[in-house]
Amino acid sequence: MNMKKNPRSVQVIPPSGARDGHKIAAPALVTTMARLKTTILIIVGFMAFPSFMMAQQIYTGQVKDSLTGAPIQSASVTLLSSGKGAISDSAGQFSIQASPGEKLSVSSIGYVGTTVTLASNTNLSIVLHSAAGTLDEVVIIGYGSARRSQVVGSVAQVDGKDIAARPVLSAAQGIQGKVPGVQITASGAPGSQPEVRVRGVGSVLGDANPIFVVDGVITSDITNINNNDIASVQVLKDASAQAIYGSRAGNGVVIITTKSGKSGKMQIHLNTYTGFKTPTSTVKMADARTYAAFTNAARAYDNVDPAFDLDTLSATTNWFDEVTHKGIIQNYDLNISGGSEKVTYYFGGSVFKDQGIIPGEDYTRAAFRINNTYQLAPFLKLGNNLNVSVYNMNNKPTEFDDAYRMAPTVPVRFDDGSYGYTSLLSVANPVAKLDLTHDKGDQLRLQGNVFAELKPVNGLTLRSSYNFDYHNNNQKVYTPVYFIWSGQKNDISSLSQSNNNSFYYIIDNNATYNKTFGLHEINATLGYSSEKNRDKSWSGSIQNVPADPNLWYLDQGDNNADVGSSGAILTRASAYSRLIYTYDRRYIFNGSLRRDGSSSFPTDNQYGTFYSIGGAWVISEEKFMKNQTLFNSLKLRAGYGKVGNDITISNLRILNEISLQSKYYGFGGSNTAAQQAWTFDQIKDAAVSWETTKGTDLGLEFALLKNKLSGDISYYNKLTHAYIPVTVPTTFGDQDKIVYSQAADVRNKGVEFELNWQDHTSKDFSYHLGFNMTFNTNVVDHVDGTLQLKGGSLGNGEIVTYTVPGQPIGSFWVYQTDGIYKSQDEIDNSAHIQGAQPGDFRYVDQNGDDLINDKDRIFAGSYQPKFYYGINGGFAFKGLDFSFDLYGNAGNKIYNGKKAVRFGNDEIEAARVDDMWSTDNPNGTQPRASNAIPKPSTYYVESGNFLRVNNVTLGYTFSNTQKWHIQSLRVFASAENPLIWKKYSGYTPELPGNALSSGIELSIYPVTATYMFGVNVGF
Template identity: 55%
Template sequence: MAVHKKWTAGWLFVALFLTLSFPATMFAATYADIVIKGKVVDETGEPMQAVSVAIKGTPRGTTTQQDGSFTITANENATLVFSFIGYANQEVPVGGQATLSITMKKNASQLDQVVVVGYGTQRRSQVVGSVSSVKGVEITKQPVLTAAQGLQAKTPGVQVTASGSPGAQPQLRIRGVSSVTGDANPIYVVDNVITTDITNINSSDIESIEVLKDASSQAIYGSRAGNGVVLVTTKKGKSGKMKISLDAYSGFRTPTSKVKMADGKAYAQYSNEANIRANASPIFNLDTINTNTDWFDQITRNGIIQNYNINLSGGTEKTTYFFSAGYFKDNGIVKGNDYQRGVVRINNEYRPASWIKFGHNLNLSLAKSNNKNNEFGNAYRMAPSTPVKYADGSWGFEKNLSVANPVADLNYTNDFLNTLRLQGNVFADVSPIKGLNWHSSFNFDQRQNYATNYTPSYKIWSGQKNDTSILKKGNGKNFYYVIDNNLTYNHTFENKHEVSVTVGYSAERSKGDTLNASVKGVPNKRNLWYLNQGDLANVEIYNYGLLIQRASAYGRLTYTYDRKYNLSGSIRRDGSSNFPSSEKWGTFYSAGASWIVTEEGFMQDQHVFDELKLRVGYGRVGNDNVSGLATLNSVSNTEYYYNFGGTPYAPLPGLTIDQIRDARATWEPTTGVDAGIEFTLLNRQLSGSVSYYNKLTSAYVNVTVPSTLGDADNTVYSRAADIRNKGVEINLNWNKKVNKDFSYFIGGNITFNKNNVEKVKGNLQLKGGSLGNGNIVTYTVVGKEIGSFWVYETDGIYQTQAEIDNSAHITGAAVGDFRYKDTNGDGSINDKDRVFKGSYQPKVFYGINAGFSYKKFDFSMDMYGNAGNKVFNGKKAVRLGNDNVEAKVATNRWTSTNTGTAIPRASNAIPTPSDYFVESGSFFRINNITLGYTVPVNSWAGINNLRIFATAQNPVIFKKYSGYTPELPGTAIASGIELNIYPVTTTYTAGFNLTF
């Protein structure tokens, strides 16, 4: 059942045409002004660059140049407002003066800073929830594809796990993992467009990012906010002369960590011994092993990274504009793998009268990916005694193991994906009376994907071949829109009672269509990679679609008394077509309060706190992006043997239910409380906050049902598990200006989080973490973290056959194998003896930021890490026979002459999942180091600022884990397992920022 009326894409293009049809010049100013020139300095007399100079009551303004100077045209009776972060705002009447000298004073109240919240803004003093802000300039210090990765180390309560794969979106977790089987990532709201992916947004176009971390701040987004909300605000133009900025950097990527593997002879000796121990013949003649191939080096390279951006901004009283274009290219560390993206953004605003404003934010991106198979697993396991190619030019192979030649596999992989994406909105703001604003917007995100995958016919050996070429083509398109209308009323009564009310309605629709087809026998020439070039008699076609509709009504009320006491509450009623009609609608809400203690009379004589704010909030949010919640039972065609009087036991066609669905499927709700303290001390040089949170999610999980219901696997998704995350966040920042030449800062944040499955309704069956060899290694149960590692506990190594005979042991145990503990004492080793050995979720994660500026030099660095978690070395636990092993395994394994080791004997048996493979996931990483120099350009015509810089990203990691990386993203029940991870990379770049 639809929850709102259908709109078509035609409305979008009509709106865009009307908006873009208004030329900027039609709104040119016609009033009498004077030209005002001036200079802005700080308290030491040092010129201040980038100070905002705005004409009060209008959108017009400019910014100061490198020498602190500014020029602006304004009415002789106007008032200019000067503002800069960390300094008190100043309002200066022009009074007919043509020249002004302004001195900015430090210590602007942080509580008066404006913070972006859902569907509006508030002073920080009015914010009752937990909201972290990061400026765009902090994001652009890092050579990253997406701003989501730029949040690393900067925000308490937020974990960012990035992949080294070009074009990949990093994984974000806000205050722990709450959803077990659903999408645990937050939503992103880019200029009111809700999305799950911001790889199409140029980081240089971002003004600020706000992370809504608790239910009281998230509830205005209702059913979409269960895993957090990240608000992205892009840059806008300011009135004044045109400003042009050029930014560029280039550099290279290299693998951060390697795993030292056995060389050719050590590997051959190990494999021979494993075969002999299995009563088989050795497979290598050690005297003929002269090859030592480093397969990791053979598939990797130094990948070049490039980024170029240009933006133009400016405007008049009636119109402002912001235009940018950017190009990003990342040649990954895997040979042949690359990603490139071009982005164009146009953000314009038009104000034909003081009471109306309209405009658009448009972002067009084109991304091209040359994808390659992840060969790190093959490179880890492939025999080093085998060359990449033999002397005759044919590909090398080892017939005694099932691993593909990874270099050949890369060579035969042709996987291309092109993505065209148009995202943005058109909007109008009307203020018919003072304090009342009506905002209407049409927000959209249109994507089109074009995929080509071609595999030629080839044969390396019987275990690595493709008899007939195959071409796969895929086209996908999706159009998503949100129509939003809201009214906001702000008014102050008797100079003490501030009231802000927002009410609104939004309608969402997402419609997608995907068509995939494959055909064999296409020639190996790229210009012939079309379906009609193959065997059309055997074309396989898949076509499927998606339609999701939502409707929402929402409201928020904020009341402030005497700038000291703040109350705020919000409510949202959401409807979704994802659920049956009886469960289609849900209500989400929040309430909170804050108290500005330092505004009280009894605090005026104290000299400890410059600002002190207490806040508390409670709310309920939801998540409707959960897998397995289709409301209709799945039915399949089958044939069963029944005797209905005909041929005995002849197969007859029929229908069977192959999975039972929950007829009461609905939202996955999260309720939570948050309380915090925010403060500044020591003349506002030290600022910080402490927050406590406690949130509970009623999560969907697999539970068993009676087999009489006909369910094929006897499980059903049901909202049957309560998951709690609770913790404490601490954030401290110190900023000090020593003199006009030298200033520095240092800050840090730390989060303590405890994740726990509190209770389960029914019989929970949530084992996961498959290794692909028949073993699973995680189990989610009451009293433990989601995705806890569930393994056998080792108890040394068998030294004699007598030890084996006199103890409980697994079938086939031999001298030199691990002894496993019979933890339940029943005399046998089975799943009942498995124990829990921690989980991937850290108990502590933190970030550190520091830097200084000295004259024209600036330096900054940030670091992050976590502690108290575990990871599972899955690649080490997937030995399928004669695979390569790590160097320390080959050289320090158990033998009759090396019995004191903790590494078992050489074996080709599938390893038993045990605590031997569970390692510490704690690490400390230097995330980014940047050194810059601002070139004096006073005499350079037209140039306002030129800064050159060099950056090292991820140059160093300190870890105990023996694998490639301890940062191992994945689903809630399969995170922290290294199988075919794309390793994190180290990046070195140099570039410049140039402003005209």
């Protein structure tokens, strides 16, 4: 029966068979239908009434971290029945319309999700536990992500908020002490990036730092990234995890993921701090009278008249104090984020200012970030991650060496205002050098990517991205005319300018397939990338430039400008793949394969293959583990792989370098004139290619006691086939008879472990403790050819480091001291160096040939530590929070080059005169006063052990801030590097440098201590 509804009546249309004589009682039918309709509406109304009433309830709540009690921003709150959701704001708060009995799912990145059943209480307090160390933690693994249970390699993850909590420029420094197997060596210089070593040093001549991957952009410098924009940092430590990056991953991979917007209302965060910097530790130098007495005594031994009248000395000048000051450090950061189901956005802006501890130097960086996604259709998403940064820097020379050597008897300025000096020693007035140096640099950098993601079928994602990094650097150095004395003057003003411009891009296309078939799970990645790096630079210099800064240009001097330019283009092409297969969440197989091509190498060697294979057994998923309550997760993993390093030697060395020179050939006769001929300057190794590293990793990951205790124990063993210089016969025609070749094997093997404990004893109190330690053995396994790896010059013709088989890279090889000579008879009856006097060092004749020469040098340790470690912890009580980070290493040595190389009449350390030998103190244990430079010896090799307090922070988060029209407010005080316990007598035991000369302190910018106060505000 078909009915048409009319506002006034009901028309009944009879069936076709009833139209020819059958009659229908229309009024009765209408009455019956009306009653039926009324009855249905009443029943439905009664049934819907409770649900309708329950649907009117508004649930509000706050999401907190179980460990710290801090609010969790951007947590996803979703009704399982309808999919309707909300996002927590900066105070962790949310509101959602729901009914009692419905289930609410709450999740956030880095936390284990939870599901709650709603009741009549509409005020919710939801606590999430950190997923760090658990098998459900999502880990970025390069070109994708996976659950930690699926990762067969060694991958460490650091939350971005832990990095942003420290007042450092680079995220690399922010992870110091937080990741086992990663050694960070930082400098206190403004604008500097620390050295990063992942599981030891393998490359002898090349860059030993890992690559950084920032939102898909591969780079070596991350000082342009604002730490508050970072969501997380992952460190890929072994070959099985690194192989997806192939020829670039030999020294490790650090993946940085920046923040993105979330669906929900707009959130605004303002973070700022300000403070000051000072040297963490100093060296006590001799005062004027002690120095003068020492110098007079040294001159007396050389039969030279005294230089000072001790009765007429004026006040002491502390030169270290004169070249340092309290430098101001400031940071201002503002970010805005939010979005809808179709569009998300994140805008960040920051200004970081660091004056450093040297007067006149400063570094200012402004960074702006825009991260967006656009969901154009359910199957299509577009996005961008863009970062623009600019910095300006006033550079000053590092005058700690001159300040260390300058006589304390010399004033900074004489009474007439002119700079102080002395002709007694060849040291420049360091304050004058700072004042007279005009060195400015700036950089514009644009880095980021644009991408498109297409999901044509369930489980398959096609992604295409254009990643780029553009730099434009300028530097200008002006040297004025000045005369302080004949040893410190400049007769002609000069100006030098330089520019470097580079553009690097990667076009990357890949497909990722994730699918579960019953007990089987597949995560497959296949991709291709093409990249190009164009670099060009120019430089110029000119003399007689006016002193007016407005005229510091190359066209303002004389007509003899010296201008040059250079350029280089590097291209790479790569195909890569990875398969992760999981069976029943228990057994995991992982394989990666990458084929790389690079224009850095000769045509025959431009392509290489890199790979990894690994497996894992999730023991905690086995049936026999189901009834136990001790372990929450337990996983055993193993992996093996091969990776490479193509940042080794200059691209020019893939070619034979020749030049036209005049040569004499003695064939007899009267014609003895020189003849021009083409000769080799540098010959190539025809087999030049990547440095390769093959490595094995074994690991055990666990979490127990309701995830309160988690940890990781790993063993690794990797071998790098490294480049070194080897000698070739004279007949090869090479000028220096040295060719760079892969002729050395360097092995790093060790054990690393990490333990983390977190607990909350009450609703208001929680705490956490963490400890990690790495034992590493670095050794040169094998060397082909004639080794030429002497390094570590002291600046006086002496070398102190050798790289030889059986010992670490850059080991100290010096003379062994055996006390001091007490008399001339001792000298006459032993092997000694020429000119030895009583009170001088006695060196051991190791080979018994009655001579003291290079054959008597011994191994005296290296700068490579035997182990390094990190300790961290903290607690939260109601609104109060406290945290600390410590870092240290042990088992390494440092060569105190400053103290060892004392030129005539230089200043001395105060401790130098303690128990010093003299005719009045013939039993003294320290060498006599002398202006001679002693041999490199064990006397100057000191312990490199140290423990540093990286950071201590005390904060307070206010409650009920809505009355101030803000969502959250936290104030804090923090100290960075405030304390260090060390045995080394120099400025700092942390000494950046290349592998061949690391661990020698000559002139180092010391690590600085920073004390600051800050505010975090959320709107």
